Amino acid sequence: MTGTREALDTAPTLDSRRRNIVFVTIVLGMLMAALDQTIVATTLPTIVADLGSAGHMAWLVTAYMLTEAVATVLAGKFGDLFGRKLVFQLSAVIFIAGSVLAGFAQDMLTLIIARGIQGVGGGGLMVTAMALIADVIPLRQRGKYQGAMGAVFGVTTVLGPTLGGLFTDHASWRWCFYVNVPIAVVMIALAAKTIPTVRPASRPVVDYLGIALVALGVAGLILGLEWGGSEYAWGSPMIIGLFAGSVVLLAAFVLVETRVPEPMLPMGLFRNRVFTVCSILSFIVGFTMLGAMTYLPTYLQYVDGVSATESGLRTLPMVLGLLVTSIISGNIVSTTGRYKPFPIAGAAVMALGLYLMSTMGRDTGIWLESLYMLIFGLGIGLSMQVLTIVVQNTVPYAQLGTATSGVTFFRTVGSAFGTAVFGTLYTGKLDPALAAALAGTGIPPEVAQSPAALRALPDEVSAPIVEAYTAAIDSVFRWVVPVALVGFVVAWFLREIPLRDSTRARATELGEGFSMPDSADRVDQLEHAIAQVLRREQRKKTGPPGPSVRVLTGGTVPETLVWAIGAVHLRTRVRGGATLTGIAEDHMVPVGVLEPVYREASQAGFVAIEGDSLRLTDSGAQQAAVFRRVWRVWLDGKLEDWTFDDPADRALLDPALDKIAGDLLDEQSSRPAFAPLTR
Known part of the structure; x- marks a missing residue:
C-alpha cells in the first residue's frame, strides 16, 4: 500500500x-x-x-x-x-x-x-x-x-x-x-x-505478487468458513485443504512483503x-x-x-x-x-x-x-x-x-x-x-x-x-x-x-x-x-487562512505588487509563460485595469514587460521565493507537534512541505479578491 x-x-x-x-x-x-x-x-x-x-x-x-x-x-x-x-x-x-x-x-x-x-x-x-x-x-x-x-x-x-x-x-x-x-x-x-x-x-x-497472495489466502479462509458444515464436513479434505492452503499463501505473503x-x-x-x-x-x-x-x-x-x-x-x-x-x-x-x-x-x-x-x-x-x-x-x-x-x-x-x-x-x-x-x-x-x-x-x-x-x-x-x-x-x-x-x-x-x-x-x-x-x-x-488545519483556521476568523500580505513581505511591498508577482509566477508555472491578456482572462477583468499594476511592478524592478508577455525579473523571482518561504514557515508552525526521530523521514517531508507551500502561494495568487483592483 x-x-x-x-x-x-x-x-x-x-x-x-x-x-x-x-x-x-x-x-x-x-x-x-x-x-x-x-x-x-x-x-x-x-x-x-x-x-x-x-x-x-x-x-x-x-x-x-x-x-x-x-x-x-x-x-x-x-x-x-x-x-x-x-x-x-x-x-x-x-x-x-x-x-x-x-x-x-x-x-x-x-x-x-x-x-x-x-x-x-x-x-x-x-x-x-x-x-x-x-x-x-x-x-x-x-x-x-x-x-x-x-x-x-x-x-x-x-x-x-x-x-x-x-x-x-x-x-x-x-x-x-x-x-x-x-x-x-x-x-x-x-x-x-x-x-x-x-x-x-x-x-x-x-x-502484484503480494496482492495476489493475500487475496487468495483470505478468499480461501472465507470459503472454508462458508462451506464448512454445509457444503462439506468440517473434517473433509476440501475444508482442511482450503485452510491449509490459505495458511501457506498468507505465510508466503508475509515473506514477500519483507523483500x-x-x-x-x-x-x-x-x-x-x-x-x-x-x-x-x-x-x-x-x-x-x-x-x-x-x-x-x-x-x-x-x-x-x-x-x-x-x-x-x-x-x-x-x-x-x-x-x-x-x-x-x-x-x-x-x-x-x-x-x-x-x-x-x-x-x-x-x-x-x-x-x-x-x-x-x-x-x-x-x-x-x-x-x-x-x-x-x-x-x-x-x-x-x-x-x-x-x-x-x-x-x-x-x-x-x-x-x-x-x-x-x-x-x-x-x-x-x-x-x-x-x-x-x-x-x-x-x-x-x-x-x-x-x-x-x-x-x-x-x-x-x-x-x-x-x-x-x-x-x-x-x-x-x-x-x-x-x-x-x-x-x-x-x-x-x-x-x-x-x-x-x-x-x-x-x-x-x-x-x-x-x-x-x-x-x-x-x-x-x-x-x-x-x-x-x-x-x-x-x-x-x-x-483540515486550514479549514479550522478559517472557522476561527473571517477571510482566508494563512499569512497576510504584510507578513509575506514584512510590509515592504504593496499589496497590489504582491498580487502581480504571484499572478505571473502562477501562470508561468501552470502555462509555461505569462501574458497580460492571459492574466486578465484568468481574473475576468479588462486588460486596461491591470496595465497600471504591471507598469508599477516593472518600475519597481519585479516584472519585465515585453509586449504582452510578462516575466519575473531576478528581483521578482527572489520576492516569490520569499513569499514561498513565509508560507513554509507558517506550515511548520501548524505542524510543529509532528516529531521526526528518523532523519530520512524528515528528508521525505521537507520537499513535500516545500511543494505544498508553493501550491498555497499559487492559490493565494489565483484569488481575484487578493487584488483590490479586481474587486
Missing part, C-alpha cells in the same frame, strides 16, 4: 462552477460504491425466495467486500500509473457491468459473481474519488469538500438497507442494481468532460503497537457491524413478519446510535486529544448490544428491539471513530498513507469475514431446525424461505418455522459476543499518545468514523491533514 506522489503534472485551475460539477461527479461514484456495500441487506430474504440457495446468501455481501478490499489497493497504484481520471472511469464501467449482470442473474452463483465484479468497480471508485479530490480541489478549500465526501459515504452506507427495502417492495430487488446504470453513465460522461487529467510524474512499483521494494503492507508496521491494536480493532468492528447489518433485516422479515422496507426502517435506531456516538466521540477527541476510552467503551457496549439482540424473539416488542439495536449502534460509533486517526498520529511520515489504507483494509476484510462467519453460524443452526419444523407439515421449503409466503400461513402452522429462524439468528448474535469481548480486551493495550493538532482536526469528519477508503499516498494524507 506504499504510494508516493512526490511530483504531479499541474492540474489546470478550475473555476467554482466547474469545480462543483467535478465534485458532484466524484460524489456520484462514491455514493454508488458505498450504497452497494449494504443495499442488499434487506433484499436477501426476497433474493433467496426467488433464486434459492439460502446457504450462499452471505456471499452476496462477502463477494463485494472481498473484491472491494483488493480493488482499493490496485486502483490506487493504477491511478498513479495511468492517471486517476482514467481509473475512475474504468471503475465505473466495471461497476456498470457488474450491476447489469446482477440485475439479470437467474441463479445465486451468477449473482455472487456479479457482486464480485461490482466490488472491483466499487473499490476503484471509492479510492480514486478521494484521490481526485486531492488533484482538483485547491488545498484551501479541500477540507470542506473532503468533509462533505465523508458525510456522503457515512450516511449512504447506513441508509443502504432502507433504500434496498424500498426497491424490493415497490419495484423488484433487481432494481437495487439496475438503478446504478443510468447514474454511472451520467457520471462517466461528466467525468470525461469536466475532470482534468493529472498524471503523476513518478512511476510506482505495484506489488519487495514497495510492499502492499510493510511488515514493519506491526512493530508499531498502536497500528497492530488498531488493525485488530478495525477488523473486529467491521466483523460485527456488517454482519449484524446484514442479518438484522433477515430477522425482522422472518420473525417479526415485516416488509423489506419496514425492516430497513426498523434498523434505523442502530444507525442513529452509530451516528450520534461517532459525532460525539469525534468532537470530544478533537477537543481533548484523549481517545483510549472510546474503543474500550465501544467494544463493551457492542458486546452488550449483541447479547441483548440474541434474546429477541416473537414476543419481543418493537420498542425493546429498537433499544437493543440502539445500544449496539452506540457501541459501533464509539469504536470506529478514532482508529484511523490514532494510527495517523503515531506512524512516521513515510508510512502515513500505508498505515491509513492498512487499517481500512483490515476493516473491509473484517466485514467480509464477519458476514461469512455470520452466514456459517446461521446456516448451521437454521438447516436442521427448519427441517424439523417442516417435517410432516407438507409445506415445501420454498414457502419457508419466502417472508411473504410465510406471513400468509396460519399462525399455528408458521410458529415452528418462525421459531427456527429466531433460534438461528439469536444463535449468531450470541456466538459473536466473544468477538466483541476480544475487542474489549485488545482495546486496553492501545497506547495513548497526545494527538497532533492536524490529527485532531480530522477527528470530527464523518468519513473517518466509517473508515472510508482513502488514498495510500503519503502526500495526499499530508495535504488532507493540512486542509
